[in-house]
Amino acid sequence: MMENKKKKPFRFMEKMIIVVIITVLVGGAVMSIVAYVNPDAKNRCACNRQVLLEELQRERGVNSNINMSEVIHRMQYEVVCPSSGIYTEIAVTLGSGFIGGAVCSVHGGYDIIPE
Numbered sequence: 001m002m003e004n005k006k007k008k009p010f011r012f013m014e015k016m017i018i019v020v021i022i023t024v025l026v027g028g029a030v031m032s033i034v035a036y037v038n039p040d041a042k043n044r045c046a047c048n049r050q051v052l053l054e055e056l057q058r059e060r061g062v063n064s065n066i067n068m069s070e071v072i073h074r075m076q077y078e079v080v081c082p083s084s085g086i087y088t089e090i091a092v093t094l095g096s097g098f099i100g101g102a103v104c105s106v107h108g109g110y111d112i113i114p115e
């Protein structure tokens with residue numbers, strides 16, 4: 001009798017853990033299905049990153065010190081990933097050339113702007 005009473009909270013916790021695991025798995029599966037069914041979102045996101053690149057190139061003509069982070073911040077309400085991804089700057093220096101661009105947290109994308 002005493003052992004049964006002691007075990008009960010553990011059973012509840014076990015159930016809750018299973019519910020959480022199932023929720024995470026189903027959530028991940030739904031996200032994958034949405035991404036698979038809607039490749040259009042991926043394409044629109046690629047177009048958005050291209051817009052950010054073009055804006056950066058345009059801004060560079062006025063201010064050579066501007067970086068992609070500033071462009072992303074300035075255009076955060078106009079250029080939005082259709083899958084709610086977050087855009088961040090990706091910048092790599094290869095030799096004497098600068099390569100940079102915007103990367104999406106959902107779609108990735110390594111768009112480059114050689115300079």
Ligand SMILES: [Zn+2]
Nearest residue numbers: 045081085104
């Ligand atoms: Zn995206």
